Amino acid sequence: MAVSAGKGGPGLPRPPFDDPVRSGNRLIEWAEPLLTGSEPARSKEAAEEFALFCGPVLQEELDRIRNDEGDHILGRLVPYWEGWYLASRAPLPVHSNPFYLFASDTLPGESCPFRLAARLALSAAAFCTEIDRGTLEPDTFRGAPLCMKEYERLFRTSRRALPGADVQATGTKTGPAGRSALVLSGGVPFLLELYSEEDGLRDVEETARHLREMASFPPDETPPVGLITTLHRDEAALGRRLLLEGGKDNERLLSLAEESLFVLRLDGPCGSSPEERARHFLFDGGQNGWYEKSFQLIVTADGQAGINFEHASRDGTHVGRLVKEILSRAPSVTGRASGLPAPVRLDFALSGEFRDFLDGIPEKTRILSDSRVQAVLRFDAFGTDAVKEGNVSPDAFVQLAMLMAAEELWGERRSVYESVQLRRFAGGRTEGTRPLTREAVAFIDGFRSGRASSGALREMLFEAQRAHRERIRECLEGRGVEGHLQLLRGLWKERGRELGLKEEPALFRSPAWEKLASCPVSSSTTPGEGFALAGYGPVQPGGLGVRYLSRRDHFIFHVSSWKRDGSLAPEYASRLRNALEAMGKVLREQE
Numbered sequence: 001m002a003v004s005a006g007k008g009g010p011g012l013p014r015p016p017f018d019d020p021v022r023s024g025n026r027l028i029e030w031a032e033p034l035l036t037g038s039e040p041a042r043s044k045e046a047a048e049e050f051a052l053f054c055g056p057v058l059q060e061e062l063d064r065i066r067n068d069e070g071d072h073i074l075g076r077l078v079p080y081w082e083g084w085y086l087a088s089r090a091p092l093p094v095h096s097n098p099f100y101l102f103a104s105d106t107l108p109g110e111s112c113p114f115r116l117a118a119r120l121a122l123s124a125a126a127f128c129t130e131i132d133r134g135t136l137e138p139d140t141f142r143g144a145p146l147c148m149k150e151y152e153r154l155f156r157t158s159r160r161a162l163p164g165a166d167v168q169a170t171g172t173k174t175g176p177a178g179r180s181a182l183v184l185s186g187g188v189p190f191l192l193e194l195y196s197e198e199d200g201l202r203d204v205e206e207t208a209r210h211l212r213e214m215a216s217f218p219p220d221e222t223p224p225v226g227l228i229t230t231l232h233r234d235e236a237a238l239g240r241r242l243l244l245e246g247g248k249d250n251e252r253l254l255s256l257a258e259e260s261l262f263v264l265r266l267d268g269p270c271g272s273s274p275e276e277r278a279r280h281f282l283f284d285g286g287q288n289g290w291y292e293k294s295f296q297l298i299v300t301a302d303g304q305a306g307i308n309f310e311h312a313s314r315d316g317t318h319v320g321r322l323v324k325e326i327l328s329r330a331p332s333v334t335g336r337a338s339g340l341p342a343p344v345r346l347d348f349a350l351s352g353e354f355r356d357f358l359d360g361i362p363e364k365t366r367i368l369s370d371s372r373v374q375a376v377l378r379f380d381a382f383g384t385d386a387v388k389e390g391n392v393s394p395d396a397f398v399q400l401a402m403l404m405a406a407e408e409l410w411g412e413r414r415s416v417y418e419s420v421q422l423r424r425f426a427g428g429r430t431e432g433t434r435p436l437t438r439e440a441v442a443f444i445d446g447f448r449s450g451r452a453s454s455g456a457l458r459e460m461l462f463e464a465q466r467a468h469r470e471r472i473r474e475c476l477e478g479r480g481v482e483g484h485l486q487l488l489r490g491l492w493k494e495r496g497r498e499l500g501l502k503e504e505p506a507l508f509r510s511p512a513w514e515k516l517a518s519c520p521v522s523s524s525t526t527p528g529e530g531f532a533l534a535g536y537g538p539v540q541p542g543g544l545g546v547r548y549l550s551r552r553d554h555f556i557f558h559v560s561s562w563k564r565d566g567s568l569a570p571e572y573a574s575r576l577r578n579a580l581e582a583m584g585k586v587l588r589e590q591e
Contacts, residue, residue: 012147012426014071016478020055023484024507030434030481031512033441034413043512054505058488061499071427077490078483081429085312086166089233092291094372098536099281100323101306106530108331117299118207121181121264123329124297125194128155128261132173139321146423153313158258159292161236168312171259182260184288185215187224191256192343201335210343215266223358225348230286230365242357247349257346263296270300274376278533278558281306286365315430317421320528327530372537375569377557379580385552390587394550396468399435401583404444405575406521415516419524420475431480434516439467454589461586482517519543538562544572
């Protein structure tokens with residue numbers, strides 16, 4: 001059964017996810033550099049079995065569902081799409097929410113943090129009104145339009161903790177909450193309307209004055225309500241229930257918070273070093289946060305600014321556009337709306353049981369905060385200009401260096417995950433490519449052997465680049481491996497028995513699957529200007545999270561690991577620096 005073409009969305013095709021035989025075969029090919037001994041033969045046998053029976057059965061059911069019910073199943077089962085995030089029970093800070101730190105030279109020239117916060121918040125609100133009016137210019141990639149669906153949940157959206165799996169709720173633009181920021185200072189929540197019913201923005205000076213007044217309120221003696229958003233998700237669900245049961249007006253107040261535009265955090269100082277700032281913007285302990293909101297716009301007392309965002313309905317490309325819009329509008333944003341109300345403090349009634357629950361959270365957040373290691377590597381020897389002059393793709397170059405650093409660190413090949421956007425398709429989010437190709441292995445082995453000539457190394461580098469580009473192209477076209485196979489695996493978990501597949505297909509127990517689908521290094525890059533740093537926590541125990549910025553004359557890497565794994569992050573960063581320096585010589589040397 002083929003998937004019909006007409007249900008993908010206005011002007012965009014549906015993600016294909018339609019050829020299980022090809023996906024199984026590509027899994028074996030992609031995993032080959034990781035397999036040893038009998039593992040290739042065992043994996044190939046599992047792929048052949050999958051192609052003959054299990055794959056077609058699952059694919060037919062998938063096609064039927066997509067034709068009858070649309071593509072909701074994709075959002076529910078494809079990794080790193082909405083359902084994947086909502087099903088995770090791990091805490092949102094460190095485990096899920098990424099951060100962006102804005103570059104100081106891209107901020108409006110304000111010495112007062114309250115004026116800076118006012119400009120950034122009003123600029124974000126202005127961007128929201130443009131989305132509401134439907135006048136937002138579409139994002140494009142290589143001239144082609146991209147899916148804009150997730151912008152509908154960039155504002156007024158909050159994740160809600162429920163037992164087993166979370167949900168998302170998006171408010172309307174008609175009520176006061178839909179025109180307001182949830183302002184946090186010392187953990188105390190306020191609602192501040194940023195624009196009028198006619199979309200007129202509040203005056204910058206007036207906004208700054210209100211923010212200063214809110215910051216003057218002393219923090220409550222009880223731990224702040226927002227702390228419940230830092231917990232393991234089932235614990236957060238319990239906290240949410242206790243809060244709602246604690247007072248008759250709490251449901252209304254919580255709805256106001258959750259349906260507000262976004263969070264505006266007025267934080268204390270974050271420190272002067274990149275590492276201190278990285279720790280603050282990823283997770284500062286949660287005393288002044290609300291991690292379930294779509295994004296938190298953070299302004300610190302020492303003049304730094306950035307974003308921490310919840311991942312379920314938005315990816316880096318969406319938030320990158322948000323940042324671009326905020327920073328481009330902030331220097332000149334103005335407002336003249338009159339008659340807007342003063343900020344409203346959200347005073348929740350706290351039952352004794354809920355107070356006891358809150359009292360136990362600070363120790364949990366301390367443990368969570370102490371569980372991560374973050375390292376920042378700024379590589380200044382060269383940047384994208386020098387790599388391009390060598391006729392090499394900067395992304396391929398960096399990924400090869402990362403692979404080489406991983407092999408140096410662990411003494412063996414490890415799989416590296418790289419995120420690739422799928423927004424050329426209706427409802428598309430991300431797919432994962434794996435940069436460890438045969439050609440990449442040949443280059444790394446040749447380099448580490450010390451026996452290959454510079455000319456031979458350059459040729460191997462070009463071959464590795466071509467293989468990397470081809471794999472990226474496959475993913476961009478919706479022909480990656482993991483998204484489709486994880487989708488079929490999720491379908492088996494839900495309906496396998498009724499389809500006559502009592503045992504999990506052997507393909508998903510094969511060495512190829514187990515090694516390729518692992519994420520010892522989870523990597524992504526952040527496009528666009530305006531960032532000083534970007535990052536997230538490690539994806540799995542014993543693993544690393546690496547996000548990097550590519551600039552014309554330098555690269556910036558944020559590397560994270562778990563504290564129980566020792567100094568993994570700084571050790572990897574050191575080896576990555578060495579790999580970049582050594583590969584730079586390959587670019588420069590001639591035969």
